[in-house]
Amino acid sequence: MSNNTSVNSRWSSNFAYILAATGAAVGLGNIWKFPYIMGENGGGAFVLVYLLCILFIGIPVMMAEVYIGKQGRSTPANAVAKVAQQNGRSKNWAFIGAMGVLAGFLVLSFYIVIAGWAVAYVFKSVAGDVTAAGGDAQQIGELFSALTSDPKQLLAWSTLVIVGTVVVLANGVTKGLERVVRWLMPALFVLLVVIMLYAAVTGDFAAAVSFMFSPDFSKLTINGVLMALGHAFFTLSLSSGIMMIYGAYLPEGTSIARTSIYIAIADTVVALMAGLAIYPIVFANGIEPSAGPGLLFVSLPIAFGTMPLGGIVSTMFFTMVVVAAFTSALALLESSAAYLVERRGLRRNVAAIVAGSGVWLLSLGTIGSFAGWDFAQINAGAMGHNFFEILDYLTANILLPLGGLFITIFVGWVIQADSLKHHMGLDSKTFQMFSKSVKFISPIAIAVVFLNAIGWLSI
Ligand code: PFF
Numbered sequence: 001m002s003n004n005t006s007v008n009s010r011w012s013s014n015f016a017y018i019l020a021a022t023g024a025a026v027g028l029g030n031i032w033k034f035p036y037i038m039g040e041n042g043g044g045a046f047v048l049v050y051l052l053c054i055l056f057i058g059i060p061v062m063m064a065e066v067y068i069g070k071q072g073r074s075t076p077a078n079a080v081a082k083v084a085q086q087n088g089r090s091k092n093w094a095f096i097g098a099m100g101v102l103a104g105f106l107v108l109s110f111y112i113v114i115a116g117w118a119v120a121y122v123f124k125s126v127a128g129d130v131t132a133a134g135g136d137a138q139q140i141g142e143l144f145s146a147l148t149s150d151p152k153q154l155l156a157w158s159t160l161v162i163v164g165t166v167v168v169l170a171n172g173v174t175k176g177l178e179r180v181v182r183w184l185m186p187a188l189f190v191l192l193v194v195i196m197l198y199a200a201v202t203g204d205f206a207a208a209v210s211f212m213f214s215p216d217f218s219k220l221t222i223n224g225v226l227m228a229l230g231h232a233f234f235t236l237s238l239s240s241g242i243m244m245i246y247g248a249y250l251p252e253g254t255s256i257a258r259t260s261i262y263i264a265i266a267d268t269v270v271a272l273m274a275g276l277a278i279y280p281i282v283f284a285n286g287i288e289p290s291a292g293p294g295l296l297f298v299s300l301p302i303a304f305g306t307m308p309l310g311g312i313v314s315t316m317f318f319t320m321v322v323v324a325a326f327t328s329a330l331a332l333l334e335s336s337a338a339y340l341v342e343r344r345g346l347r348r349n350v351a352a353i354v355a356g357s358g359v360w361l362l363s364l365g366t367i368g369s370f371a372g373w374d375f376a377q378i379n380a381g382a383m384g385h386n387f388f389e390i391l392d393y394l395t396a397n398i399l400l401p402l403g404g405l406f407i408t409i410f411v412g413w414v415i416q417a418d419s420l421k422h423h424m425g426l427d428s429k430t431f432q433m434f435s436k437s438v439k440f441i442s443p444i445a446i447a448v449v450f451l452n453a454i455g456w457l458s459i
């Protein structure tokens with residue numbers, strides 16, 4: 001294997017790695033998507049299934065991906081190929097890595113549009129538009145639909161996001177990003193605590209807690225279970241090449257198991273806190289939990305409109321959303337850009353521009369979905385009714401779980417257990433648990449949920 005397919009950079013410390021990986025994980029998935037899909041799927045039962053998926057599938061899959069990256073020391077497709085060859089297997093397993101890169105690319109195309117909404121809300125907060133409504137739910141709803149139905153605004157904001165992402169990546173991620181994230185991630189956390197406390201005091205906290213934590217399984221459909229599973233992958237940035245790339249930069253001696261658990265806990269805590277910040281306000285103001293993608297952009301501004309210093313808090317909050325989204329967008333583009341560098345031999349800055357342009361072009365489909373353009377309205381039944389919904393469904397509910405299925409099969413059945421145990425540096429008990437998950441629990445659970453949901457199998 002030639003040297004030019006290897007990556008030589010390493011994270012400066014375990015902490016730097018945890019921070020970067022947490023930055024990739026914590027994003028719109030936690031603050032925007034988790035609260036609204038939980039609402040669409042009836043609350044508690046969905047949350048419970050989601051937590052089980054994180055614990056029994058998400059964490060082991062993350063460990064597997066980081067292991068592949070670290071062992072292969074290259075970008076995803078080559079990393080998988082190298083690990084396969086080290087174990088005397090075909091390098092065609094590389095398709096797992098390639099599939100992840102494709103999924104990441106597709107995700108990013110709608111991710112930048114939603115991140116663009118958050119950018120718009122920073123400016124609207126500064127201008128006082130968010131608080132001018134004085135907490136009036138109707139007026140705030142109109143502010144949101146005025147934004148999402150205006151293709152010019154959508155295009156401007158999402159273009160800004162992708163250009164920013166390309167500029168940072170073209171110059172390399174580590175130094176600037178690491179330093180920024182070191183401050184912004186704790187700030188995001190503090191702000192979420194403040195808003196959660198505010199929601200607890202002024203909103204209907206009890207209703208929110210019971211909605212999120214008392215499971216009513218009659219409200220959960222098989223499609224809901226698939227969404228919980230898919231979201232566990234989405235929120236942890238799995239099956240998208242990211243954890244493999246970040247694993248390739250891992251210093252020797254870092255515990256893959258321990259760091260994976262930290263990252264998963266941080267991500268889960270942020271998601272639950274976002275739910276506990278949003279739902280008390282939702283219930284106190286008679287907003288529908290099933291309000292969909294607009295939930296975050298409607299419910300929180302209601303609180304900001306009535307709270308002291310609401311304009312400032314609103315500005316800070318949406319800035320944090322932008323930052324959380326931006327660190328994830330960087331990770332997503334990194335996946336495609338690194339692929340172009342390695343596979344197509346492009347220079348890094350050219351690769352970032354090419355990948356970014358592709359993402360931008362595809363984002364027009366999502367923009368058209370919200371702005372009501374004809375070409376973007378496609379009826380695909382349960383998968384959705386426009387380009388955005390279908391893309392979201394296709395990635396989160398199909399490509400990511402399928403990627404997870406292949407990764408667990410690869411790690412659980414294709415490569416040799418001895419070498420795996422040795423290289424992962426796990427003690428026997430942890431390895432036992434890990435091994436049970438990747439050999440049996442994860443592949444079986446994913447296959448059963450998946451086949452059921454797409455209706456090939458019925459039990
Ligand atoms: N984990 C991110 C979130 O929860 O917002 C989304 C994401 C980022 C998915 C990076 C995939 C990825 F590679």
Ligand code: NA
Nearest residue numbers: 025026029235
């Ligand atoms: Na996340």
